Each structure stands twice: as C-alpha cells, then as structure tokens.
C-alpha cells in the first residue's frame with residue numbers, strides 16, 4: 240500500500256497542505272466537518288491535475304485526494320497525520336485523543352498549530368501516542384513557503400522528529416527542528432519583534448506605514464531573502480566576521496531604546512488608517528498575487544522549488 244497521509248481540517252492551511260501532499264505523490268485522506276468539503280476536495284483535485292499537466296508529470300508521480308466522513312476513517316491507514324483544525328487549546332487535545340485512538344500505532348501525529356505546544360495537545364494521551372505527537376508549523380501558504388518548524392515536546396521521541404523532517408523534505412519543504420518548545424516558536428517570535436517595532440515607529444510619527452514597508456522591501460527584506468540574521472552579521476563584519484560586526488556596531492545597536500507602543504484599537508487607529516489608505520480598505524487579490532509572484536521569483540533564483548501553485 241502507498242504511504243497514506245491524513246489531513247484533518249481543510250481551511251486555509253489544511254487545503255494548502257493537502258494539495259502539497261497529493262502533488263508530492265501521497266494518498267491523502269481529507270476530513271473537515273465543513274459542509275462544502277466535497278467542493279473543496281474536487282477543486283483541489285482539479286488543481287493537482289492541472290499542475291501535473293503543466294509540469295509534464297507522469298500519472299505515477301501524482302498522489303490522490305479522497306474526501307472522508309470522519310476523523311477515524313481519515314487516519315485509519317495514515318503513516319502521517321497533519322492536523323490543521325481550529326486554533327483552540329480545548330479542542331486540539333480532544334481531537335488528538337480521537338486521532339491517536341484510530342491511527343496506526345506508528346503514525347506520526349503532527350499539528351499545524353501556531354501557538355499550542357505539542358506537550359499541551361498530548362498531555363492526556365498514553366505515553367506511546369504522546370511520543371508521536373509533534374508540531375509541524377508551516378508558514379502560510381505551506382505549498383509555497385519552504386519552512387516547516389518541527390517542534391517536539393519533552394515526551395516526543397527522537398524518531399518522531401526524524402520522521403517528520405524526512406516527510407516534509409519528501410514534499411520539497413525545508414523543515415527545521417527546534418531543540419525545545421517555546422511560545423511562538425522561532426519564526427513568529429522574530430516576526431513579532433519586528434511587528435512591534437514597525438507599529439511603534441508609525442505610532443510615534445517617525446515614518447508612514449507605506450514608507451516603512453518601502454524601507455523593509457528595499458533593504459532588510461532583500462537581504463533576508465538571500466541570507467539569515469547570523470550569516471548577514473558574519474558577512475558584514477569585515478575580516479573578523481560576526482566578532483567585528485559586534486565590536487563595530489552590534490553593541491551600539493543593542494543600546495537603541497524602545498519607543499512607546501500601544502496595541503489597543505485606539506492606539507492603532509493611525510496605523511490602520513495609513514495601511515488602508517495605502518493598500519485599500521480590504522486586502523486585494525492583486526496584492527496577494529503580486530506577493531506570491533515575487534516570492535516564487537525569489538525561490539526560483541535560489542534554486543528552490545517554486546513550481547507548486549494552486550491556480
């Protein structure tokens with residue numbers, strides 16, 4: 240039997256993962272209580288077929304998507320489960336109790352959760368099931384963004400970590416394992432630090448929201464699409480690398496104090512107004528398409544897989 244994957248929850252993340260897994264050759268069972276699931280799955284099937292035709296893939300390279308009517312049926316044959324249900328700390332442990340009771344005893348049980356650690360999700364599970372629970376946190380959309388943060392709980396086995404890494408790599412992703420759980424994992428902690436600084440700069444009248452975006456796009460964003468934080472410091476520090484960077488400017492950067500920050504709606508009113516004036520009252524499809532096109536171009540220029548597309 241071919242390697243089977245269960246996708247539990249077919250919202251924004253689950254749909255993108257289901258598409259990616261089928262496109263990567265797996266037999267994917269999809270469960271979601273939503274009433275339009277049949278429509279969602281047939282749209283995904285059509286997208287996988289169209290993409291395969293566009294890339295001259297052989298039928299044997301493609302996986303399949305099957306709609307199922309319960310969590311139990313979805314996971315019954317699964318070697319890998321990717322749960323992408325609602326971000327609810329009460330609901331996820333219950334859903335994982337259901338998943339663990341019905342899945343094969345060696346299945347990896349992964350959650351897409353952005354904030355709920357595997358230790359909380361698995362806290363009431365038997366030890367042998369808890370050892371297979373892990374966070375596989377994607378960046379949206381997972382069929383395009385290469386990163387998956389693989390975050391084990393203290394009870395997660397090293398074998399589960401390895402198998403999760405191997406599975407995501409087999410789908411063309413670039414997973415990274417964290418050594419331990421931390422709130423926000425790593426990507427969102429970094430994003431959060433920058434988000435707070437950006438808001439405070441606009442709130443304190445230093446710069447407008449679109450000008451701040453221009454600063455990002457034309458300096459740090461461009462650099463960070465090529466190198467990470469530490470590689471940038473090492474390359475920018477002269478012949479002494481990161482040590483030179485820290486001695487020259489790093490420590491004085493660290494002395495820059497924080498500006499006041501108000502994340503309430505009242506405090507954010509000016510930021511909201513500037514963003515909506517610059518980019519429209521509601522986010523535009525054209526804006527999202529331009530973002531995806533630019534991201535694909537970056538992936539291509541780095542020699543990474545950019546062929547996955549849901550269009």
Ligand SMILES: NC(=O)c1ccc[n+]([C@@H]2O[C@H](COP(=O)([O-])OP(=O)(O)OC[C@H]3O[C@@H](n4cnc5c(N)ncnc54)[C@H](O)[C@@H]3O)[C@@H](O)[C@H]2O)c1
Pocket residue numbers: 247248249250251252253270271272273322323324325326334351352353354376377378379
């Ligand atoms: N949206 C993002 O940017 C993003 C990024 C990374 C991780 N995540 C994580 O992915 C998960 C899903 O987020 P989303 O944005 O796709 O949410 P979403 O609201 O778009 O989708 C959630 C889906 O879960 C379904 N659902 C409800 N109860 C269910 C059940 N008992 N079993 C199975 N499915 C059920 C809903 O019908 C819905 O389709 C969350 O844990 C979230 O933290 C989201």
